[in-house]
Structures are given as C-alpha cells and as structure tokens.
Amino acid sequence: MPFGRLFRGRTPDPSPDREPEPPVPDEDAADNAEAEPDVPPEWDATGEDLERSWRARARDVIPGGSSTGSKRPEALYGDGNEGGPSHYTRAQGCHLTTAGEQTLIDCTMALGAVSIGYGDERVVRAAIAAAANGNVAGLAHTAEVELAERLCDLIPCGEQVRFMKSGAEAVSAAVRIARTATGRSRIVASGYFGWHDWSSASAGVPQGAKHDVTMVPFDDVAALEAACRSAGRDLAAVVLEPVVERLPSDGWIASARRLCDELGAVLVFDEMKTGFRLARGGFQELSGVTPDLGVFGKALANGFPLSAVLGKREVMEAAGRTWISSTLAGESMALAAAGAVLDIYEGEVDVCAELARIGAGIRSAVTAAVEASGVAGVTVLGLDPMWLVRFEDAGVERSFLEESVREGVLFKRGAYNYACLAHDDEETIIDIERAASSALVAVVRGHEA
Numbered sequence: 001m002p003f004g005r006l007f008r009g010r011t012p013d014p015s016p017d018r019e020p021e022p023p024v025p026d027e028d029a030a031d032n033a034e035a036e037p038d039v040p041p042e043w044d045a046t047g048e049d050l051e052r053s054w055r056a057r058a059r060d061v062i063p064g065g066s067s068t069g070s071k072r073p074e075a076l077y078g079d080g081n082e083g084g085p086s087h088y089t090r091a092q093g094c095h096l097t098t099a100g101e102q103t104l105i106d107c108t109m110a111l112g113a114v115s116i117g118y119g120d121e122r123v124v125r126a127a128i129a130a131a132a133n134g135n136v137a138g139l140a141h142t143a144e145v146e147l148a149e150r151l152c153d154l155i156p157c158g159e160q161v162r163f164m165k166s167g168a169e170a171v172s173a174a175v176r177i178a179r180t181a182t183g184r185s186r187i188v189a190s191g192y193f194g195w196h197d198w199s200s201a202s203a204g205v206p207q208g209a210k211h212d213v214t215m216v217p218f219d220d221v222a223a224l225e226a227a228c229r230s231a232g233r234d235l236a237a238v239v240l241e242p243v244v245e246r247l248p249s250d251g252w253i254a255s256a257r258r259l260c261d262e263l264g265a266v267l268v269f270d271e272m273k274t275g276f277r278l279a280r281g282g283f284q285e286l287s288g289v290t291p292d293l294g295v296f297g298k299a300l301a302n303g304f305p306l307s308a309v310l311g312k313r314e315v316m317e318a319a320g321r322t323w324i325s326s327t328l329a330g331e332s333m334a335l336a337a338a339g340a341v342l343d344i345y346e347g348e349v350d351v352c353a354e355l356a357r358i359g360a361g362i363r364s365a366v367t368a369a370v371e372a373s374g375v376a377g378v379t380v381l382g383l384d385p386m387w388l389v390r391f392e393d394a395g396v397e398r399s400f401l402e403e404s405v406r407e408g409v410l411f412k413r414g415a416y417n418y419a420c421l422a423h424d425d426e427e428t429i430i431d432i433e434r435a436a437s438s439a440l441v442a443v444v445r446g447h448e449a
C-alpha cells in the first residue's frame with residue numbers, strides 16, 4: 001500500500017478551500033514534488049478557463065452538453081460540479097488530453113468501447129486503409145462477409161450476422177428478429193439496452209411502445225419465471241443483460257434457457273459489455289449456455305462504430321422477412337477496424353485474460369486506497385475487467401471524482417471502469433492509486449473543514 005503514508009499521522013488541513021492554488025513557477029518544483037503533493041503539475045488557471053469555455057459552448061449548441069448521456073458534465077461528476085473537464089482533443093493508449101491541456105489516465109475507456117487502447121496503430125491503420133479505398137459504395141463490401149464469417153467462428157451462437165452502428169440499434173434488431181421469427185410480441189427483459197422506445201423509461205416514450213415488454217430484476221429466478229409464465233405462448237423473447245456488477249447465478253441463466261425452450265421463445269444475450277471482454281465470445285462462452293441470439297458492440301471495433309446481432313440460422317433468417325436496414329450499416333472503416341481487433345484477439349496475447357489481470361491490479365489499487373482512507377460508504381464492486389466504485393453519499397462521490405481528475409485520473413461515476421491493454425504499466429497503476437488516495441484525503445479534509 002504505497003500511499004498509506006497519505007493517511008498516517010494526518011492533521012486536518014487548516015484551509016477549508018479545497019481548490020488548489022495555481023503552482024508558483026519554481027525551478028526546484030520537480031525536486032519539491034514530494035513535499036507538495038496537493039498541487040498537481042498540470043493544474044493551471046488557463047487550463048481551467050479553457051475547460052469552462054468548451055463546456056459553455058457545448059451547452060449552448062448541444063442539449064445537455066453532449067450527445068452521449070454519460071459524457072454530460074452532471075453524468076461525469078454529479079450535480080453541482082462547475083469546472084471539471086468535459087471535452088478532450090486527443091486520446092492515446094489509456095491517456096486523454098483535455099480541452100484544457102491536462103493529461104488524464106482514463107479508467108472509463110469510452111464506456112467500454114475500447115479494450116486495446118485509444119488510437120491503437122494496428123486498428124487505426126486498418127480503418128484508414130479502408131476509408132482510403134472508398135468507405136461506402138453502391139454494393140456491400142467484401143469485408144462485411146469476411147467479418148461475419150469470423151464472428152460466427154468465434155461466438156458460440158453465431159451462424160448468421162447483421163451489422164449495425166450502435167448497441168441500442170442491435171438490441172432493437174434482435175427484438176424485431178425474435179418477434180418476426182415467432183410471430184409473437186411479448187418480451188421479458190432484464191438490463192439496460194440503450195435509448196430506444198421498446199426498453200426505455202424516459203420522457204417522450206409513448207405508453208404503447210412498451211405495452212408488450214415486462215422488465216424483471218437481475219438474477220431473480222422467481223420474477224423471471226412469473227413473467228414468462230404470464231406471457232405464455234405469446235412470449236417472443238427473453239432478453240438478458242447477463243452480467244450486472246456480478247455474474248448471475250447459474251440458476252437464472254438456466255431458467256431463462258429452459259423457459260424459452262418450453263414456451264418456444266427466443267433467448268437473447270446482450271453482450272455489449274461482456275463480449276470481447278470477459279471472453280471473446282462473451283458471457284455465453286463462459287457460462288456454456290448458448291442463447292439463440294447475441295448482441296455485440298463496444299469492444300468489438302475498439303471504438304469504431306460497429307454493433308452486430310448474430311445467432312442461430314433459423315432465427316436470424318427472420319431478419320430477411322422484416323425490415324432492418326441502415327444506410328451506413330456496412331461501411332468498411334468500422335468493419336476493417338473490427339477485423340484488426342479480431343487479429344489482435346486471435347494473436348499471441350490472450351486479450352481477455354490480460355484484461356482480467358490488468359483490471360485486478362487497478363481494482364486492488366483503488367480498493368487499497370479506499371480501505372486506507374477509512375472513508376465510509378465507499379465500495380469497490382464489479383469484476384476485474386469491469387469494476388466500479390459505489391458511493392453512498394453523492395457529495396462524497398462528486399468530491400472524489402473532482403479531486404481524482406485534478407490528480408490526473410478520470411474514474412466513471414456510478415458505472416463501470418474498464419481495463420484496457422494500455423493500462424498495463426506499473427507506473428499507471430501507481431498513478432491511479434495515488435490519485436484515488438489523494439482524492440480520498442481531500443474528501444476527508446472536506447468533511448473535517
């Protein structure tokens with residue numbers, strides 16, 4: 001526990017002001033770094049001004065400030081945050097450079113869209129080559145067929161594939177395919193599936209859109225059984241996000257399979273986060289329970305926009321009897337990026353084993369910082385490659401996230417942090433622990449002030 005010293009013999013900070021002062025130019029600053037742990041080197045007023053300015057400009061032209069809900073400032077830091085960085089200009093490996101020119105270690109990895117690292121040369125080269133050869137044309141690209149074949153080889157349920165751009169689109173397509181295949185409409189679902197009407201509880205969703213959908217809690221066998229039995233022979237599909245903060249019980253997954261078989265319904269696993277992370281073929285590869293359809297995205301193309309619904313031939317063929325289509329679904333840049341990703345996953349390194357090893361290192365560093373701080377109501381949860389910090393108190397959470405960013409690390413608020421291959425460096429893990437420790441010291445001082 002290299003940062004235990006931050007909590008030993010600590011006396012309260014006499015200053016209630018937790019905003020660090022801009023560093024005074026000092027030729028000896030580097031030598032004094034040990035003595036001045038509260039002033040991170042990148043922090044300066046100009047940078048802060050730039051962050052605020054981009055944030056204000058974004059708010060003016062983009063409702064909420066970002067087209068991705070989880071990247072809105074309130075989503076990043078919590079209500080009441082004023083100046084935390086919200087925009088970046090460059091990302092490489094596991095680092096990003098903010099609009100205010102601060103370098104951060106990113107633990108969010110773009111909401112799990114990146115498992116290798118930002119700007120990975122192999123992936124980017126493949127994407128650029130595809131773009132230079134004409135990203136789209138009046139015919140489908142051969143890369144679409146090649147990638148479909150490769151995914152069918154890798155993913156247990158895969159016999160046929162349709163590509164799309166976003167996760168929400170692909171899960172909606174799975175629901176449409178299941179309804180077409182069965183000629184039924186009722187859906188039983190558990191998890192988060194994106195913003196589309198069929199699964200969303202947001203404003204603007206008409207009552208009727210979810211009329212045939214019953215949401216059930218994660219890993220609740222009785223609730224699943226009751227909902228499926230109530231739908232009976234009208235049940236088109238059971239759609240599960242199979243991992244939510246922990247692995248489910250075997251019984252839940254087995255019940256889902258058994259109920260679908262008995263009632264003639266389609267079992268769908270949403271593997272958006274688990275695919276190419278827990279195992280190449282996702283949770284279905286680990287659990288040994290094969291769904292009829294699987295939905296993949298995020299890490300599939302290391303940050304390029306690609307999602308896929310794939311599954312058993314007799315179910316997937318229903319996609320040809322309904323209408324699921326998008327102008328750019330088969331653009332070749334994202335397909336080529338995914339091809340390069342698969343090359344990496346099929347290469348010498350067992351990427352998923354590495355993500356688990358690296359994630360375990362980061363997770364235990366953060367857990368050590370939390371335990372040493374003695375701050376109550378903070379728990380590190382999740383699985384090694386996808387873990388999260390849960391705070392009982394929203395104010396403590398906001399202070400922690402704000403201070404962590406000042407210390408050079410971006411953690412995800414209320415959701416998973418993801419390990420990537422580029423986090424695999426001892427210094428990075430030490431920096432993450434140092435930032436978490438310093439942020440928790442600041443939280444304690446804030447309480448004492």
Ligand SMILES: Cc1ncc(COP(=O)(O)O)c(C=O)c1O
Pocket residue numbers: 111165166167168169171191192193194195241270271272273297
């Ligand atoms: C399990 C799951 N399904 C679907 C989605 C929606 O994906 P997208 O945001 O790409 O539409 C997400 C996004 O986080 C997800 O985690």
